[in-house]
Amino acid sequence: MMTPSTEVELAEAVAGAQSALRIQGGGTRDIGAPVQGAVLSTTGLSGVSLYEPGALTLVAGAGTPLEEIEATLAAEGQRLAFEPMDHRALLGTAGTSTIGGVVAGNMSGPRRIQVGACRDSLLGVRFVDGAGRLLKNGGRVMKNVTGYDLVKLMAGSWGTLGVLTEVSLKVQAVPEAVGCVLINGLSDVDAAAAMSAALGSPYDVSGAAHAPSGVDRHPMTMIRIEGLEASVSYRAAKLAEALAKFGGEMSVERDADKVAAGWAWVRDVAVMQCGSGDVWRMSVKPSDGPKLVEKLRALHAGLHVLYDWGGGLVWVQVPEGTDVRSLSFEGHATLIRGSSKTRASLPVFQPEPAPLAALSQGLRAKFDPRGILNPGLMG
Amino acid sequence: MDMPTPNPEVLAKKARIVARLNEVLPPDAVISDEVEVRAYECDALTAYRCPPLAAVLPASTEEVAAVLKVCHAESVPVVPRGAGTSLAGGSMPTADSIILGVARMTEVIETDYENRFIRVQTGRTNLSVSGAVEADGFFYAPDPSSQLACAIAGNIAMNSGGAHCLKYGVTTNNLMGVTMVTMEGEVVEIGGAHLDTGGLDLLGVICGSEGQLGVVTEATLRILHKPEGARPVLMGFDSNEVAGQCVSDIIKAGILPVAIEFMDRPCIRATEAFAGAGYPDCEALLIVEVEGSDGEIDAQLERILAIARTHNPVELRESTSADESARIWLGRKSAFGAMGQINDYMCLDGTIPVSQLPYVLRRIGELSTDYGLDVGNVFHAGDGNMHPLILFDANKPGDLEKCEAFGADILRLCVEVGGCLTGEHGVGIEKRDLMVDQYLPEDLDIQMSVKDVFDPKWLLNPAKVFPLASSEARRMAAE
Ligand SMILES: Cc1cc2nc3c(=O)[nH]c(=O)nc-3n(C[C@H](O)[C@H](O)[C@H](O)COP(=O)(O)OP(=O)(O)OC[C@H]3O[C@@H](n4cnc5c(N)ncnc54)[C@H](O)[C@@H]3O)c2cc1C
Numbered sequence: 001m002m003t004p005s006t007e008v009e010l011a012e013a014v015a016g017a018q019s020a021l022r023i024q025g026g027g028t029r030d031i032g033a034p035v036q037g038a039v040l041s042t043t044g045l046s047g048v049s050l051y052e053p054g055a056l057t058l059v060a061g062a063g064t065p066l067e068e069i070e071a072t073l074a075a076e077g078q079r080l081a082f083e084p085m086d087h088r089a090l091l092g093t094a095g096t097s098t099i100g101g102v103v104a105g106n107m108s109g110p111r112r113i114q115v116g117a118c119r120d121s122l123l124g125v126r127f128v129d130g131a132g133r134l135l136k137n138g139g140r141v142m143k144n145v146t147g148y149d150l151v152k153l154m155a156g157s158w159g160t161l162g163v164l165t166e167v168s169l170k171v172q173a174v175p176e177a178v179g180c181v182l183i184n185g186l187s188d189v190d191a192a193a194a195m196s197a198a199l200g201s202p203y204d205v206s207g208a209a210h211a212p213s214g215v216d217r218h219p220m221t222m223i224r225i226e227g228l229e230a231s232v233s234y235r236a237a238k239l240a241e242a243l244a245k246f247g248g249e250m251s252v253e254r255d256a257d258k259v260a261a262g263w264a265w266v267r268d269v270a271v272m273q274c275g276s277g278d279v280w281r282m283s284v285k286p287s288d289g290p291k292l293v294e295k296l297r298a299l300h301a302g303l304h305v306l307y308d309w310g311g312g313l314v315w316v317q318v319p320e321g322t323d324v325r326s327l328s329f330e331g332h333a334t335l336i337r338g339s340s341k342t343r344a345s346l347p348v349f350q351p352e353p354a355p356l357a358a359l360s361q362g363l364r365a366k367f368d369p370r371g372i373l374n375p376g377l378m379g
Numbered sequence: 380m381d382m383p384t385p386n387p388e389v390l391a392k393k394a395r396i397v398a399r400l401n402e403v404l405p406p407d408a409v410i411s412d413e414v415e416v417r418a419y420e421c422d423a424l425t426a427y428r429c430p431p432l433a434a435v436l437p438a439s440t441e442e443v444a445a446v447l448k449v450c451h452a453e454s455v456p457v458v459p460r461g462a463g464t465s466l467a468g469g470s471m472p473t474a475d476s477i478i479l480g481v482a483r484m485t486e487v488i489e490t491d492y493e494n495r496f497i498r499v500q501t502g503r504t505n506l507s508v509s510g511a512v513e514a515d516g517f518f519y520a521p522d523p524s525s526q527l528a529c530a531i532a533g534n535i536a537m538n539s540g541g542a543h544c545l546k547y548g549v550t551t552n553n554l555m556g557v558t559m560v561t562m563e564g565e566v567v568e569i570g571g572a573h574l575d576t577g578g579l580d581l582l583g584v585i586c587g588s589e590g591q592l593g594v595v596t597e598a599t600l601r602i603l604h605k606p607e608g609a610r611p612v613l614m615g616f617d618s619n620e621v622a623g624q625c626v627s628d629i630i631k632a633g634i635l636p637v638a639i640e641f642m643d644r645p646c647i648r649a650t651e652a653f654a655g656a657g658y659p660d661c662e663a664l665l666i667v668e669v670e671g672s673d674g675e676i677d678a679q680l681e682r683i684l685a686i687a688r689t690h691n692p693v694e695l696r697e698s699t700s701a702d703e704s705a706r707i708w709l710g711r712k713s714a715f716g717a718m719g720q721i722n723d724y725m726c727l728d729g730t731i732p733v734s735q736l737p738y739v740l741r742r743i744g745e746l747s748t749d750y751g752l753d754v755g756n757v758f759h760a761g762d763g764n765m766h767p768l769i770l771f772d773a774n775k776p777g778d779l780e781k782c783e784a785f786g787a788d789i790l791r792l793c794v795e796v797g798g799c800l801t802g803e804h805g806v807g808i809e810k811r812d813l814m815v816d817q818y819l820p821e822d823l824d825i826q827m828s829v830k831d832v833f834d835p836k837w838l839l840n841p842a843k844v845f846p847l848a849s850s851e852a853r854r855m856a857a858e
Contacts, residue, residue, distance in 0.1 A: 052732065052733075052734055053631050054627035054628070054630055054631045054733060054734060055627070055630070055732050055733040055734050055763070056630060057732065076631075077633060078633075106575065106580070108575070112574065112575075113574075116548060116552050117574070117575055119580060119583060120548065120551075120552045129825065133821050133825075134821075135821055135822050135825050136818070136819075136822055137822065137825075137826075139797065139798065139799050139817075140732060140797055141730040141731065141732055141762070141763050141764075141797070141798050141799055141802070142730070142761075142762035142763060142764070142802075143540055143544070143549065143730045143759075143762050143763070143764045143802035143803055144730060144799045144801075144802060145537060145538045145587050145801050145802065145803055145804070145805050145806075146799045146800045146801050146806060146810070146814070146817055146818075147806060147814060147817075147818065147823070147826050147844060147845075148584055148587065148588055148826045148829055148830075148844075149538065149551065149583055149584055149586065149587045149588075150584065150825065150826065150829070151583075152551065152580045152582075152583020152584060152586075153579060153580055153581075153583055153584045153829075155580060155583075156575070156576070156579070156580050157579055157580075161579075172635075173630075173631075173632075173633030173634075173635070174633065175633065176633065193493075196493045196494070196495075199495060200492055200493070200495060200517075200604050201604055202516075202604045202605060202606050202607050204606075227675075228634075228675070228678050228679060228682075229678075230674060230675060230677075230678035231671060231675045231678065231679075234672060234674060234675060283573045283574050283575055283577070284573050285494050285571075285572035285573055286493070286494050287493050287494055309574060312494075312573060312574055313574070330571060330572065330573065331571070331572075331573035331577075332573070332575075332576065332577025332578075333577070334577060349577050349578055350577025350578065352577070352578050353567075353568070355561075355565055355567045356567060356569065356578070356581060357578075359567075359581060359832060359833065360578055360579045360581070362831075362832035362833075363579060363829065363832050365832075366825070366828040366829070366831065366832060367825070367828075378578060378579075
């Protein structure tokens with residue numbers, strides 16, 4: 001394993017590599033088609049190099065532990081807005097997640113629907129391409145249209161276009177209050193309609209999820225609001241009023257710790273952490289979610305399901321080897337947890353239509369002409 | 380402004396190119412008359428003009444594809460155009476280019492409130508996207524000041540922002556999918572009614588690519604329900620430093636207004652004379668707007684005003700009616716017009732870290748004295764996106780050049796303090812040659828290699844964004 005401790009060393013390691021490299025941060029997100037190659041670790045590039053709470057910006061080495069970043073922000077009453085998932089329990093991995101890994105996978109949690117994905121918080125990157133060149137794009141300011149936006153391209157490229165060495169992020173103040181409207185007992189279809197009504201309201205919802213089998217095995221729909229105390233109580237009441245027509249048993253949770261625990265449960269897909277089978281993450285038009293799940297249920301009774309993003313993000317746990325894409329739907333599916341057999345037999349990432357695949361392939365050939373950075377990971 | 384020498388072969392075969400375009404488009408969609416094409420000789424950066432070889436106004440994605448196939452086969456450069464309001468010369472033609480305007484493509488294709496998106500043809504103006512959903516309580520958030528005129532096509536190409544992007548983000552954060560035609564004439568679908576992508580984020584790189592990667596014909600845009608209400612407050616301070624500090628304190632306190640706008644004394648004076656909004660005579664002025672129900676607005680403003688009071692404001696004016704709100708915004712909204720009354724002006728849009736605001740404003744003041752040109756500052760303070768307006772006299776020989784040199788110094792200053800050349804207007808031709816101040820040659824090379832992939836012959840808007848010297852080898856190889 002190579003663990004360079006400076007950007008220059010990392011660039012030299014890539015330039016000098018004779019064969020494939022497996023790029024690794026904390027190693028907590030073992031996702032993608034299996035990659036053979038020497039491990040190149042970013043953990044040597046660690047530390048927050050700039051943090052301006054008054055400008056809501058933070059710059060850190062790619063190998064900085066996520067926990068360190070979260071602690072640094074928490075000390076100033078701030079946080080990462082996009083709520084990155086912790087994959088460890090779901091994937092059975094250990095170790096410490098790095099911010100570079102979060103960005104490389106564009107890890108976006110429940111707040112995606114309100115504040116955007118990880119890529120929307122990403123202001124700039126420094127990275128080493130497959131030729132060993134140290135490059136930068138974007139910067140540390142909130143608005144930047146100077147040249148092409150490779151920042152977005154690098155987010156979610158899973159180390160296949162370059163090795164991130166430094167990321168700069170927009171951060172967010174932790175709101176003073178939080179509340180969650182809970183509805184017990186809705187069908188998937190009614191829950192989707194309720195979430196859609198909440199998200200189509202003026203109440204600035206920051207999370208909308210539905211678990212057909214919640215913590216206590218009952219269907220549970222969750223609508224989160226965050227902000228000033230006066231806002232949260234007002235909005236929770238308004239939402240409860242507006243959502244009453246969907247039926248179910250309604251309550252409002254105002255205990256901040258309980259709300260946080262509930263949303264961590266959603267974010268980390270706790271309902272699928274136990275048991276066997278493959279876990280897929282599907283992004284669809286929200287109103288298509290329940291239809292897709294109904295078709296899957298017809299094939300596999302007892303399926304575990306979790307809806308986030310107002311129904312647009314569907315997590316399913318299916319028997320090993322199931323190809324959820326055979327149902328054909330608009331959107332995309334990613335195999336997040338799969339047996340080695342499934343990972344070898346089914347594409348982990350959604351295959352792209354031919355013209356897009358050609359563009360992606362063309363970009364890979366430019367960024368990594370020798371094909372040494374996580375080759376094949378994304379298919 | 381240096382532009383590449385027009386390709387003589389292309390100029391020589393104008394008749395054939397026009398004939399081929401006429402074969403694939405209805406007769407009124409091809410404009411080749413030398414006088415008529417002058418309507419397309421510039422965008423809002425009017426200091427630079429060049430009539431194109433011809434202009435085409437297709438009405439559908441299929442027609443766009445047909446045009447591009449012809450241009451690709453004939454190796455004719457194509458300059459995509461929305462409404463032509465670019466301030467960076469993004470849609471300025473070259474003499475050997477075809478202007479491809481999407482102005483006839485204005486349809487709403489689908490509106491879906493349940494899933495909160497609208498799909499439109501990209502010639503539709505920004506404001507009329509909101510207009511299409513307004514009666515049902517929804518809106519499209521990015522709101523460039525040019526929103527009455529500018530098209531979604533240009534917004535996507537420039538990744539445009541607006542006064543309210545502090546809360547809602549810029550175009551890229553609100554764009555879910557596009558239909559794009561490649562230079563080869565192939566129609567590709569990227570993204571859609573779902574979020575994010577299963578592969579590389581091609582949508583992310585297309586947004587902001589200034590018409591150099593493909594022609595975007597349709598777009599899926601995120602729409603939101605309108606807030607219950609909005610209310611601005613106006614604050615006057617006796618120094619830029621103090622106003623800057625106040626902005627930073629508001630943000631640090633965890634309150635996220637939808638807009639924080641900043642005006643300095645020269646700009647306040649000019650707008651007062653022009654619009655008479657009743658602004659206080661002070662060094663710096665902030666307009667802070669918050670949203671929500673009445674009660675929520677009260678709660679937020681109470682915090683914001685408490686912070687402002689710790690900075691000894693010379694004026695604090697809270698709006699108590701729609702009329703007063705409009706008056707508070709009046710001066711800000713007429714700032715460009717007011718400066719234009721005094722003289723010709725050049726509008727910059729470098730972005731800086733908010734913490735550098737006082738220093739940068741002081742340096743701009745010093746440079747203003749050195750150059751002997753007045754400058755007013757009006758900008759989005761919450762995100763550090765500055766808009767220095769440099770006044771000059773276009774009729775005075777040498778003044779434009781002086782103004783450009785002053786502007787370049789300001790933009791270099793923005794980069795020096797950790798910012799960038801452009802926050803929302805784009806590079807176009809205007810800032811093309813300054814790119815080397817922000818990026819090293821290899822940083823530009825990797826960007827240009829993205830264009831190599833999408834447009835190997837470098838026919839789409841080829842003389843923009845990258846310094847001509849940087850792109851020369853590629854443009855030559857493609858010819
Ligand atoms: C008074 C005034 C105020 C302004 N205020 C703001 C502001 O607040 N915020 C802001 O961000 N901008 C602002 N602008 C700048 C300008 O309005 C924006 O850049 C706008 O998005 C341009 O849109 P357009 O349709 O006019 O594009 P055009 O000027 O026609 O073109 C702009 C760019 O888009 C490309 N393009 C056009 N159509 C397509 C297409 N179909 N496919 C691919 N590429 C295409 C062009 O080639 C060009 O590079 C302002 C301009 C003016 C004149």
